[in-house]
Each structure stands twice: as C-alpha cells, then as structure tokens.
Amino acid sequence: xxxxxxxxxxxxxxxxxxxxxxxxxxxxxxxxxxxxxxxxxxxxxxxxxxxxxxxxxxxxxxxxxxxxxxxxxxxxxxxxxxxxxxxxxxxxxxxxxxxxxxxxxxxxxxxxxxxxxxxxxxxxxxxxxxxxxxxxxxxxxxxxxxxxxxxxxxxxxxxxxxxxxxxxxxxxxxxxxxxxxxxxxxxxxxxxxxxxxxxxxxxxxxxxxxxxxxxxxxxxxxxxxxxxxxxxxxxxxxxxxxxxxxxxxxxxxxxxxxxxxxxxxxxxxxxxxxxxxxxxxxxxxxxxxxxxxxxxxxxxxxxxxxxxxxxxxxxxxxxxxxxxxxxxxxxxxxxxxxxxxxxxxxxxxxxxxxxxxxxxxxxxxxxxxxxxxxxxxxxxxxxxxxxxxxxxxxxxxxxxxxxxxxxxxxxxxxxxxxxxxxxxxxxxxxxxxxxxxxxxxxxxxxxxxxxxxxxxxxxxxxxxxxxxxxxxxxxxxxxxxxxxxxxxxxxxxxxxxxxxxxxxxxxxxxxxxxxxxxxxxxxxxxxxxxxxxxxxxxxxxxxxxxxxxxxxxxxxxxxxxxxxxxxxxxxxxxxxxxxxxxxxxxxxxxxxxxxxxxxxxxxxxxxxxx
Numbered sequence: 287x288x289x290x291x292x293x294x295x296x297x298x299x300x301x302x303x304x305x306x307x308x309x310x311x312x313x314x315x316x317x318x319x320x321x322x323x324x325x326x327x328x329x330x331x332x333x334x335x336x337x338x339x340x341x342x343x344x345x346x347x348x349x350x351x352x353x354x355x356x357x358x359x360x361x362x363x364x365x366x367x368x369x370x371x372x373x374x375x376x377x378x379x380x381x382x383x384x385x386x387x388x389x390x391x392x393x394x395x396x397x398x399x400x401x402x403x404x405x406x407x408x409x410x411x412x413x414x415x416x417x418x419x420x421x422x423x424x425x426x427x428x429x430x431x432x433x434x435x436x437x438x439x440x441x442x443x444x445x446x447x448x449x450x451x452x453x454x455x456x457x458x459x460x461x462x463x464x465x466x467x468x469x470x471x472x473x474x475x476x477x478x479x480x481x482x483x484x485x486x487x488x489x490x491x492x493x494x495x496x497x498x499x500x501x502x503x504x505x506x507x508x509x510x511x512x513x514x515x516x517x518x519x520x521x522x523x524x525x526x527x528x529x530x531x532x533x534x535x536x537x538x539x540x541x542x543x544x545x546x547x548x549x550x551x552x553x554x555x556x557x558x559x560x561x562x563x564x565x566x567x568x569x570x571x572x573x574x575x576x577x578x579x580x581x582x583x584x585x586x587x588x589x590x591x592x593x594x595x596x597x598x599x600x601x602x603x604x605x606x607x608x609x610x611x612x613x614x615x616x617x618x619x620x621x622x623x624x625x626x627x628x629x630x631x632x633x634x635x636x637x638x639x640x641x642x643x644x645x646x647x648x649x650x651x652x653x654x655x656x657x658x659x660x661x662x663x664x665x666x667x668x669x670x671x672x673x674x675x676x677x678x679x680x681x682x683x684x685x686x687x688x689x690x691x692x693x694x695x696x697x698x699x700x701x702x703x704x705x706x707x708x709x710x711x712x713x714x715x716x717x718x719x720x721x722x723x724x725x726x727x728x729x730x731x732x733x734x735x736x737x738x739x740x741x742x743x744x745x746x747x748x749x750x751x752x753x754x755x756x757x758x759x760x761x762x763x764x765x766x767x768x769x770x771x772x773x774x775x776x777x778x779x780x781x782x783x784x785x786x787x788x789x790x791x792x793x794x795x796x797x798x799x800x801x802x803x804x805x806x807x808x809x810x811x812x813x814x815x816x817x818x819x820x821x822x823x824x825x826x827x828x829x830x831x832x833x834x835x836x837x838x839x840x841x842x843x844x845x846x847x848x849x850x851x852x853x854x855x856x857x858x859x860x861x862x863x864x865x866x867x868x869x870x871x872x873x874x875x876x877x878x879x880x881x882x883x884x885x886x887x888x889x890x891x892x893x894x895x896x
Contacts, residue, residue, distance in 0.1 A: 308330045308331070310327075310329050322376075322380045324351060324355075324382050325380065331360055361576040363640065374394065395422065399492060401417065404481075407434070408445075437494060442487070445470070455474065461475070507529060510522050546568050550568075550610070551567070554593050555645040558583075562579070563596035564576070611624055611626050665708045675805060684749065687705075689823055690735075698731060699833055703821050720734060722734050750778060754781070755783060759782055763780055767798060781803075782796075846887060857879070870888075871888075
C-alpha cells in the first residue's frame with residue numbers, strides 16, 4: 287500500500303467515525319476483502335471507535351489492527367448490556383481474526399424451567415429445548431442470581447434431580463431431604479405441598495422470568511402494608527426484601543431471546559428520493575446479521591412496493607430461507623411457505639423497533655455525510671423545514687431578530703442581528719441608541735427600533751427580510767406587527783420565541799393570533815433559532831455594556847470646563863480611574879498635567895472645601 291493509498295484509507299475511515307452516533311452498540315471492522323476481522327462493543331460508538339485512530343495510541347497490536355481496517359459498520363442498540371450480547375453473538379458467527387476466542391466456546395448462562403411434572407428451575411449454559419423453557423441469557427450474572435434467589439425465597443421450587451411423578455408421590459416412594467427441613471423446599475415429594483399449589487408457584491415464577499412483574503409487585507406491596515398494619519414488622523421486612531429484588535430485576539435482553547429462531551426482520555425508512563431498508567436476521571435466538579440498503583426511487587413507488595423489493599433483494603443476497611418475516615406493515619406480497627408477522631408487543635416488536643432505529647440512524651449518517659461534502663445542503667434543508675413549519679411563501683433566506691437592553695431605562699439601546707442562509711451575517715448587524723423613549727419601556731423601544739430599521743430600508747430601497755423573529759412572546763410580536771403591517775404596510779412574516787416559567791425558550795409562535803408551532807426543542811432547526819436568539823442577546827448586551835462603561839468612566843471628567851480629550855486621556859492613563867483622580871493631591875496632578883490644568887482639575891473635585 288502506497289503512502290497516498292494509506293492516507294486516503296484513513297481519511298475514509300475517519301469520515302465514518304465522525305458520523306458515528308453516541309449510542310451503545312456493536313461495531314465491526316473489515317479488511318480489504320470486506321471480511322470481518324474484529325467485532326467490538328461500546329457504550330458510545332463514536333467515543334470507542336475514534337479511540338483506535340488517536341495519534342497517541344502506542345499499543346503495537348492496536349496499530350496492526352488499524353492498519354488492516356478498510357471499512358467499518360455498526361449496529362445500534364438501547365443498552366450497554368445489549369451491546370455485550372450482540373458482540374458475543376457476532377463473534378461466534380464470524381470468528382474474527384483479531385478477537386479473543388471465547389473460552390471453551392461458552393456463552394452467557396440462561397435460566398431453565400424444566401418440562402417435568404414437578405418442574406425444576408436452575409441456571410445452565412446448555413440450550414436444549416426438549417428439556418424445558420429457557421429465559422435469558424444474562425450478561426450480568428448478578429441479575430440472574432438475584433432472580434433465582436427471589437424465586438427460591440418466594441416459591442421454594444425443588445432442587446433435587448429425582449424423576450418425580452404424581453403417581454410415585456401418591457405411592458409414597460420418596461422421602462424429604464435436608465432442603466425441606468431448612469425450609470428451602472415445600473416438600474412436594476411427600477405431598478407437604480400439593481401438586482396444584484406447586485404448579486401455581488411455577489406459573490408465577492415463569493411470569494417473573496418473562497418480566498411480567500407488575501401484578502406480583504402490587505401483591506407484595508399490599509402484603510407488606512397489611513403486615514405493617516398488623517405490627518408484624520419482621521415479616522413485612524422479609525416481604526420488602528422480595529419486593530425490592532423484584533423491582534430491580536431487569537428482564538431478558540431484547541438482543542437475544544431463545545423464544546425466537548430463524549426469523550428475518552425488515553423495516554423501511556422513507557425519504558423524498560431514497561428509501562432505507564434495514565434487515566436483521568435472528569438465528570438460534572440471536573442476531574447474526576444487520577444491514578441497511580438504499581433504494582433510489584425512480585417513480586412514485588409506495589412503501590409496500592419498496593419493502594417488497596427489499597425483502598426479495600436481501601433474502602437472495604444473504605441466502606435466507608427463514609419461514610417467518612417480521613415487518614411493520616403488510617407488504618402485500620406472498621412468498622411460498624413464508625409467514626409475515628406484524629407484532630404489536632413482545633420480543634418480536636422489540637426487534638422490529640431495533641431494526642427501525644438502525645434504519646433511521648443509517649439515514650441520519652448518510653445525510654450528515656452529504657452535508658459535510660456540501661455544507662449548503664444543510665442550510666437549504668433547514669430553510670425548507672422552517673418554510674414548511676410556518677407555511678411561508680418562500681424560503682426564509684434572510685432572518686432578522688431584535689432585542690433591547692437597559693437598566694431602569696438608563697443607557698437604553700437595541701440591537702438587530704441578521705442571519706442569511708441560517709448563518710450569522712455580522713456585517714449586517716445594527717446597533718441603536720433609543721431616542722424617543724423615556725424610562726424602561728421595552729415595547730415602546732422595540733416599536734421605535736423596528737420603525738427606524740425598516741423605514742430606512744424602504745428609503746434606501748434595500749432588500750427586506752424574509753422573516754422577522756421576535757425575541758419574546760405574543761406582546762413583542764404584536765408590537766412588531768403594528769409597525770410592519772399597520773404603519774409601514776409591509777407583508778413580512780413575523781414569528782416569536784417564547785420562554786417558559788424557568789426563562790428557557792421552549793416554544794416557536796407564528797401567526798395572528800399567535801399559535802404554537804410543533805417543533806421539538808432538541809431538533810436542529812430549534813437549535814438554529816435559539817442561536818439567533820442568543821446572538822441578539824449577546825450583541826445587545828455587549829453594546830449596552832460598552833455604552834454604560836463609557837458613560838460611567840467619562841461622565842465627571844466631561845463636565846470639567848477647560849479640559850479636553852488629550853488631558854482626560856493623560857489623567858486616565860496615569861491614575862487609571864476617576865476615583866483616584868479625585869483623591870490625587872495638587873502635586874500629583876501638576877506632575878501629570880502641568881500647573882494650570884492641574885489647578886482646574888483639583889478645584890473642580892474640591893470646590894466644596896474651598
């Protein structure tokens with residue numbers, strides 16, 4: 287590989303890393319033949335993968351691995367635990383060259399409920415569905431032991447391995463063991479616990495293993511309250527321990543489930559020109575394939591048509607022969623021997639949501655990549671989005687925002703900031719000294735500044751803005767409307783950014799009477815609008831501080847007759863402040879200004895002593 291090829295390879299990989307989400311997931315590294323050479327997990331994909339490409343990495347093995355990487359893919363999940371399980375599944379499937387082999391080929395343990403007449407409940411790493419029903423696996427061993435302990439304390443399932451049957455129990459062929467005497471078993475082998483009661487306990491234990499704990503939680507809470515009312519505090523404390531255990535139990539992971547086997551999962555994320563179809567394949571209870579395809583639309587294809595194409599394409603490409611396909615809606619197609627499932631809840635619905643999340647993330651990554659190559663594309667997208675949200679006649683290329691600043695009406699100023707193509711245009715910013723308003727009247731100040739701004743633009747035949755954003759709610763919007771529409775007879779759209787009780791901007795207003803526009807406060811567009819608001823605050827406050835500082839610093843010196851700018855500058859340069867000038871003796875002033883001017887300054891500040 288030449289130096290130029292290596293540089294190009296690293297730039298391509300760093301471009302992928304820059305677009306990675308800060309979410310948990312599993313990442314895969316590929317060599318030049320597109321073979322997976324490493325699978326990893328991360329709490330934050332972006333932080334973890336970027337660490338491989340830091341210049342300060344000094345581990346030899348890491349440098350060797352990085353030198354072999356030609357491409358990167360990833361799958362996002364909801365939790366770090368799910369990332370761990372997915373990593374385990376992919377390592378077993380692909381056996382990547384640079385991954386440490388799993389010791390003894392073991393996997394994470396599960397909990398088995400046997401199919402016996404008197405079922406047993408125990409942990410195992412061996413999965414054989416003929417023996418019973420399996421729950422898990424559990425990557426956090428502590429969680430597994432906590433639930434086993436909970437079930438043991440609540441239901442006392444038997445731990446012996448005797449092939450126990452109802453007939454043998456009735457024939458009295460068994461004897462109780464130590465577990466019964468130490469109260470770890472109810473003694474179903476000698477009918478100390480009835481068959482029906484034992485089955486009821488196992489059924490409730492299954493519900494806990496499934497994660498259906500709400501009803502049991504309620505029952506425990508009621509029992510705890512009842513015992514406390516009866517002053518049976520020790521028993522209530524024992525029930526409380528069970529309640530806390532069951533409340534903190536985390537049910538089985540969405541990434542791996544032994545109840546799902548050999549299933550394809552498809553979701554579609556639509557765009558104006560492109561459809562993104564995500565494909566997951568679940569085999570032997572775990573995800574072993576995750577991929578997202580792009581389909582460029584030729585005509586106005588429906589979602590059903592696009593999903594049909596994606597299902598056929600991906601099943602053929604990956605050689606899938608799954609007899610069940612999980613989809614978000616009916617694709618209106620038939621495949622021989624294949625059942626389409628549209629889940630509403632449960633493990634399959636969780637997998638469907640996971641597939642959809644990966645499709646959205648892939649679309650977001652592609653958009654970011656395109657906008658990085660062409661920054662104007664992002665600006666046009668945001669302008670179009672704002673145009674659609676407000677129903678504007680044209681894209682708001684030029685947006686203007688106003689703000690006032692004063693302290694009890696003194697040194698009152700205002701500012702106007704201009705955004706062009708969703709970016710600050712600082713050369714067009716304007717500062718205003720309030721001329722006609724006496725006292726702290728924000729509405730009157732706003733009215734004056736808006737009138738001055740747009741009457742001048744009209745006189746000079748300068749272009750008017752496409753949108754005015756009021757830094758405030760309905761009151762500020764109405765003041766601007768009175769000037770723009772009633773006085774100047776202009777048709778400029780006016781929006782407002784309103785604050786909540788905590789003085790945080792949380793709402794975009796538009797129209798008269800103003801209505802709230804549906805816009806998420808964490809969206810990219812809302813961030814741009816709050817940036818506009820923050821910028822006008824900054825600009826107005828900076829201008830006000832400059833004016834106030836200048837006024838405070840020079841006011842008394844300005845009142846001394848016979849003292850010019852050069853003399854004032856000499857005094858301030860030497861003594862730094864008006865206070866020190868007042869306190870200076872005559873000789874100090876003579877050394878700075880000479881006898882005549884020193885006498886004028888000294889007499890001005892000490893005239894009350896004369």
